[in-house]
Amino acid sequence: MRTLPLLLLLVASPLVAQTAEPSIVPRPVSVTTGHGTFVLEPATVIWADSASAELAAQLADYIEPATGYRFRVEVGGIPLAGIRLRRDPGLERLGEEGYSLQATRDGIEIRSAGAAGTFYGIQTLRQLLPPEILRDARVEGVEWTVPAVRIEDRPRFGWRGAHLDVVRHFMPLDFVKKYIDLLALHKLNSFHWHLTDDQGWRIEIRKYPRLTEVGAWRKETMIPPFQSDPALRKYDGVRHGGFYTQEDVREIVEYARKQFVNVVPEIEMPGHASAAIAAYPRLGVGSEPSEVATYWGVFSNIFNASDSTIAFLQDVLTEVMELFPSRFIHVGGDEADKAWWKESPRIQARIRELGLKDEHELQSWFIRQMDKFLAERGRRLIGWDEILEGGLAPGATVMSWRGFTGGLAAARAGHDVVMSPTQWSYFDYYQSADRANEPHSIGGFLPIDTVYAFNPVPAALEPQYRHHILGAQFNLWTEYIATTRHAEYMAYPRGAAMAEVVWTPVERKDFADFKRRLAVHLQRLDALSVNYREPRE
Ligand code: ACM
Numbered sequence: 382m383r384t385l386p387l388l389l390l391l392v393a394s395p396l397v398a399q400t401a402e403p404s405i406v407p408r409p410v411s412v413t414t415g416h417g418t419f420v421l422e423p424a425t426v427i428w429a430d431s432a433s434a435e436l437a438a439q440l441a442d443y444i445e446p447a448t449g450y451r452f453r454v455e456v457g458g459i460p461l462a463g464i465r466l467r468r469d470p471g472l473e474r475l476g477e478e479g480y481s482l483q484a485t486r487d488g489i490e491i492r493s494a495g496a497a498g499t500f501y502g503i504q505t506l507r508q509l510l511p512p513e514i515l516r517d518a519r520v521e522g523v524e525w526t527v528p529a530v531r532i533e534d535r536p537r538f539g540w541r542g543a544h545l546d547v548v549r550h551f552m553p554l555d556f557v558k559k560y561i562d563l564l565a566l567h568k569l570n571s572f573h574w575h576l577t578d579d580q581g582w583r584i585e586i587r588k589y590p591r592l593t594e595v596g597a598w599r600k601e602t603m604i605p606p607f608q609s610d611p612a613l614r615k616y617d618g619v620r621h622g623g624f625y626t627q628e629d630v631r632e633i634v635e636y637a638r639k640q641f642v643n644v645v646p647e648i649e650m651p652g653h654a655s656a657a658i659a660a661y662p663r664l665g666v667g668s669e670p671s672e673v674a675t676y677w678g679v680f681s682n683i684f685n686a687s688d689s690t691i692a693f694l695q696d697v698l699t700e701v702m703e704l705f706p707s708r709f710i711h712v713g714g715d716e717a718d719k720a721w722w723k724e725s726p727r728i729q730a731r732i733r734e735l736g737l738k739d740e741h742e743l744q745s746w747f748i749r750q751m752d753k754f755l756a757e758r759g760r761r762l763i764g765w766d767e768i769l770e771g772g773l774a775p776g777a778t779v780m781s782w783r784g785f786t787g788g789l790a791a792a793r794a795g796h797d798v799v800m801s802p803t804q805w806s807y808f809d810y811y812q813s814a815d816r817a818n819e820p821h822s823i824g825g826f827l828p829i830d831t832v833y834a835f836n837p838v839p840a841a842l843e844p845q846y847r848h849h850i851l852g853a854q855f856n857l858w859t860e861y862i863a864t865t866r867h868a869e870y871m872a873y874p875r876g877a878a879m880a881e882v883v884w885t886p887v888e889r890k891d892f893a894d895f896k897r898r899l900a901v902h903l904q905r906l907d908a909l910s911v912n913y914r915e916p917r918e
Pocket residue numbers: 715716765782
């Protein structure tokens with residue numbers, strides 16, 4: 382008579398004795414742990430349907446360096462034990478980017494309705510394996526196990542981004558690739574490449590070679606700390622610069638595409654234009670000679686609004702569109718100082734000629750020319766929230782950086798919005814109150830728990846407008862970030878917290894649990910030689 386309850390206990394035990402949830406970052410929507418492990422062996426086979434063949438090869442590439450195992454990929458066969466990738470229209474409820482992953486002692490199956498979903502299932506699988514799986518050469522003495530688990534997952538937002546300023550300090554191509562690798566590991570899908578500004582022009586434009594011949598180089602750089610009084614500024618006397626050729630850009634775009642990362646280029650206008658104006662003075666307003674800026678801040682240099690300048694910038698956008706398949710093209714629009722527009726008789730005449738009221742309306746007119754140009758070519762304009770001033774262009778999407786205000790106004794007017802408010806998203810800010818023990822930074826204070834607490838949908842936004850919040854991103858401005866190691870220090874682990882902000886449903890977010898998973902996740906970043914900031918305090 383004792384056998385029956387014992388049997389029941391055995392059957393029920395998987396539900397009672399749950400093992401700890403695996404340390405996946407960002408945390409999936411649903412995770413059910415099981416018993417036992419699947420062990421990778423040299424002879425493990427990846428079974429893929431034809432839609433998943435390329436991703437199966439990519440999975441084999443991920444596994445090979447650390448394990449030394451080159452998995453055979455079988456496409457279209459009847460699957461036996463091993464790893465199975467399968468496109469499943471029945472999973473449409475999880476969207477293009479969602480997936481289901483089931484691991485048992487006998488095998489692993491990743492199913493998804495879209496290719497991106499399979500890719501994210503593979504990212505999760507990488508995180509289910511020991512962190513050493515991310516190493517680039519064979520690691521001895523590790524048993525390559527995957528815990529039995531059932532996961533269903535999908536992202537909260539479609540725009541999950543990270544920005545990188547390569548103007549204030551030029552970042553080499555290999556680093557840009559590593560940056561993209563890290564986005565993909567964190568299931569981020571948008572790389573905002575800040576390519577032009579006062580201190581440099583970093584993308585080759587074939588029609589206008591001086592943009593890089595002249596605009597990509599500054600004669601020296603201000604030494605921190607910032608001095609508003611020019612007389613007190615000190616300079617390093619070292620020429621700085623660099624740019625990406627069109628071949629470089631194509632390489633980055635393709636590299637990112639394979640990791641389901643869209644590259645959004647940013648070409649700044651009408652302000653943050655000193656480097657372009659130094660290259661082609663006819664684009665400017667001021668009579669003073671312009672040089673590529675050597676210090677930081679907001680500059681008076683601004684594009685004029687003549688037909689030929691608009692045509693010049695549209696030529697630039699034409700080459701940009703040839704290079705970047707992104708639906709969204711970023712035209713900046715922030716911090717355009719209007720003083721020279723106010724003072725210039727030529728600009729004032731232009732305002733009257735166009736029947737506009739003031740300089741804000743002129744900026745709005747300027748952005749509209751770009752909006753129309755991009756829209757006619759099947760693209761969408763995105764700009765910083767200043768593009769609201771003087772009236773928002775009809776097709777524009779707003780990137781809200783000065784808090785939520787611009788984003789709220791844009792969403793309520795029926796425009797799409799990407800949130801990147803300074804107080805949660807500016808990763809150039811200090812991560813600790815103990816500034817003396819941190820590298821010099823632009824200022825601010827943004828510790829990881831504050832990033833984690835960010836909700837890109839403001840509570841004040843009425844439900845009928847919430848679908849306009851496409852998502853969020855962190856921004857990494859590099860005025861005070863001169864090296865790639867320093868850039869990594871600022872980006873991680875706060876980037877892991879941002880990944881959870883944009884991927885994980887609010888009800889699954891839990892900072893204590895995040896910290897537990899982060900302890901393991903940092904071993905992954907170690908394996909990838911990421912110079913993250915060690916959490917302390
Ligand atoms: C910005 O930080 N100026 C967009």
